[in-house]
Amino acid sequence: MAIALWYCPPQGSVAYETLQMLIFSFQTLFPDSPVFEPHVTVTSHLVCNSKDDVNKILTSCVAAIQSIRSHQTAKKGRKGQASHTVAAPLVSFNGCSVGKQYFKKIVLECNKNKILYGVAQVMREMYVEIDPETRSSRAATWVHEEFHPHVSLLYSDIHPVSQASLRVVQQRIEDALDVQLVPREKRKGSGNADGSNEVQMRWDFDVSSSLSWNIPGTFKVVNCVGPVQEWEVLGRVDV
Numbered sequence: 001m002a003i004a005l006w007y008c009p010p011q012g013s014v015a016y017e018t019l020q021m022l023i024f025s026f027q028t029l030f031p032d033s034p035v036f037e038p039h040v041t042v043t044s045h046l047v048c049n050s051k052d053d054v055n056k057i058l059t060s061c062v063a064a065i066q067s068i069r070s071h072q073t074a075k076k077g078r079k080g081q082a083s084h085t086v087a088a089p090l091v092s093f094n095g096c097s098v099g100k101q102y103f104k105k106i107v108l109e110c111n112k113n114k115i116l117y118g119v120a121q122v123m124r125e126m127y128v129e130i131d132p133e134t135r136s137s138r139a140a141t142w143v144h145e146e147f148h149p150h151v152s153l154l155y156s157d158i159h160p161v162s163q164a165s166l167r168v169v170q171q172r173i174e175d176a177l178d179v180q181l182v183p184r185e186k187r188k189g190s191g192n193a194d195g196s197n198e199v200q201m202r203w204d205f206d207v208s209s210s211l212s213w214n215i216p217g218t219f220k221v222v223n224c225v226g227p228v229q230e231w232e233v234l235g236r237v238d239v
Contacts, residue, residue, distance in 0.1 A: 003046040003234070005057065005123055006039035006220040007091065007116070009213040010238075015091075018211055019108075019151060022176055026106055026154040029168060033105075033156045034228035039220070040091055040110065040149050042120045046127045046221065054221045054235040057127055061119065061219040065239055068118040090116045091151070092212035095184065096173055097202040098161050104198070105161075106154035106169060113149075120147050155228060160200050170203065180206040215239055 009015035019038035027033050048054060069087075093108045110116075121143040129135035161169070170181050181203035217239055223232040 002044065002223075002225060003048045004044040004222050004224050005042040005046060005061070005127075006037075006222055007042050008037060008039045008218045008220060009091070010216050010218065013213060015211055015213040018176055019153070022153050022172065025172055026169070029165060030105075030154060030156045030158060033154055036152075036155065036228055036231075038151055040116070040151055042116075042149075042219075043124045043128055043147075044224070046123075047130060048127065048221065048234070051235070057123070057221055058219055058235055058237040060123065060126055062237060062239055064119045064122040065115065065215070068115050068122075087115075087214070088113055089212035089214035090217065091149070091214070093151070093177070093205070093209050095202065095204040096153075096181065097199045098166060098169060099199045100159050101198060102157055103152060103155055104150070105152070105156040105158070107150040107152050108173075110149040110151070116149060117143055117147065120149075166201055177205070177209045177211050179209050182206050 009019065016038060023035060023038060027035050046057060048057060088111070090113050092111045092113075094111050095109045096107060097104070097109060098106055121139050124142055125135050125139035129138045131138075173179075174181055182205070184202045184204050218236055219239065220236045221234045223234055225231075
């Protein structure tokens, strides 16, 4: 993961407080797990070697999100859609899962959002892919095939999670998000394309959750080397 780019809800917002509460709650259920800030990882493995690089990355985040939002607004105008139509939030959720991987032990799965995906592709192309001849195509392939935005609620090596703990996880998420969790069946013939082989349990929400955030939000460049408690925020910018 090395150096990653996060998009975080504003501190003090309903999204931030609800997600942080769930993270603390699951840490009490799995006491050896670390506490961390709620975030979506936009991309990781950033080429970032100095404070100037950090500032360039954050400046590019602001420019990218402004450019992509303007482009989306212009497209709506050409299609005759009302300019006052409320845009979907950058981060919203449609389900959750308990996985096998340490960093995806409990996650909320995000709805697809064109602006968030666009920012991820731009940042990947500019600051991760270093070959000028292939960076554009590699970033496009990555965002369509490998980018699965989510908010982690627990980091843990525990596997499998006990049935009793699964019931607690389900109840706490249902209570916090005011939804019912409906078990999702693995699609036949999907192989690993939908991530089914990486999860122990996956649920869909029975209704859309109001938990989300759009803009304002905060981009953070984070050094994720070493134990979670040693991770360091190298820079941040509010949008």
